[in-house]
Amino acid sequence: MDKVAIVILNWNGEKMLKEYLPSVLEYSLEDDGVVYVADNASTDGSILMLREHFPQVHIIQLEKNWGFAEGYNKALEQIDAELFVLLNSDVEVTHHWLIPLLEFMDNHSEVAFCQPKLLSEQDKNAFEYAGAAGGYLDKYGYPFCRGRIFDTVEDDNGQYDYPAEVLWATGACLMIRAVDYWKAGGLDGRFFAHNEEIDLCWRLRLAGRSGFCIPDSVVYHVGGGTLPKGNPVKTYLNFRNNLTMLYKNLSDQELSHVMRVRFFLDYLAAFQMLVLGRSLGDFKAVVKARRDFSKWKKDFTADRRHIQETRLVPVGCINGIFDFSILWKYYAKGKKIFSSLKK
Structure with missing residues (x-):
């Protein structure tokens, strides 16, 4: 070995x-x-x-x-x-x-x-x-x-x-x-x-x-790998997989609220990409990611059940998940660096 x-x-x-x-x-x-x-x-x-x-x-x-x-x-x-x-x-x-x-x-x-x-x-x-x-x-x-x-x-x-x-x-x-x-x-x-x-x-x-x-x-x-930043395929995978990860790992108490907020924030991000001229491709990628997540979510139901039934850490007690919106901290409060987030 x-x-x-x-x-x-x-x-x-x-x-x-x-x-x-x-x-x-x-x-x-x-x-x-x-x-x-x-x-x-x-x-x-x-x-x-x-x-x-x-x-x-x-x-x-x-x-x-x-x-x-x-x-x-x-x-x-x-x-x-x-x-x-x-x-x-x-x-x-x-x-x-x-x-x-x-x-x-x-x-x-x-x-x-x-x-x-x-x-x-x-x-x-x-x-x-x-x-x-x-x-x-x-x-x-x-x-x-x-x-x-x-x-x-x-x-x-x-x-x-x-x-x-x-x-x-x-x-x-x-x-x-x-x-x-x-x-x-x-x-x-x-x-x-x-x-x-x-x-x-x-x-x-x-x-x-x-x-x-x-x-x-x-x-x-170096970073970027085979899919450089700004590539619609990368945008699609990031949004689809992030939603799937949330579905698998969030507790029952957290899931519904987070998904409702994410519905709004994801479409806001998609329109922002379009308005700021990143590309129509990125806009379509976000829309497709949300649609495909809705279609394949059922494939992760068993995973979700197992993760939640076997979890050992109580809800809200995991170090590393912060109880704030990083979007609000960053864009509204101007907190641009990690050391400023708790101040």
Whole structure:
């Protein structure tokens, strides 16, 4: 059994692998990390390049593009390890990046998952949008991070250089115990991509487990991946999956109210996208996401029932879900950075 398996999911990412895989190998193998690349049936030269230039990498070839969520499930089924690290192919790691994460997990058995501090590859003095220094939700299900709220990304001045409990850790670089991953059922493959790591972390938190950001570990993330920001497909997946995540994980006491508010806020967002000229495609994506959520919600009824019947944490008692609207704080109150939210 591996102590820690670092698993990079790849789909036509030959260029990214060439650029960033060398840092993963240089700074992970020395600390007993075993590196895997799970390939989602790429049609570029990824596999040939890996075999020729990176023979120390273990390759898992999947028969089709399963997406982020199910792709990881299929790959991790084939790996025997105590800890998994789900790592994007566009991440540059740093010297001994694994050590703080491993030490924290070894010393805190109650912790199911953690992440490093995520900084931007383009501007290494700034946080990166996807995960920054750990993730949270407001009461209506909108995600934000220490270091990033909506489009406001902070410079890293050491203001979050302490371990902090989080609701969710970024899928760009997520360390998770294998036993917790499988006990929770893994990532929800039906999501395909986007919000799947938040959903998984939330389920683990409801089950009484915890998660942390460990800023002594630092990595740099390009971000955007195969679907850059502003792409209607990305907009669609984010809205559809976020609503589905709320349906699965919110308590009976919370669900009806939150969904009524989200109906209004989602359509407000859609019209704002149209008026501000982002594109007709984004507007249609939000409308389609809500329609498709209504159609497939019944497919998640059993999941919802199981999560609610087995939850160990009382309603309103999960650290990391804030009892305010981040939209109101950000746009009405001008609270643009995480440290200002409680003031």
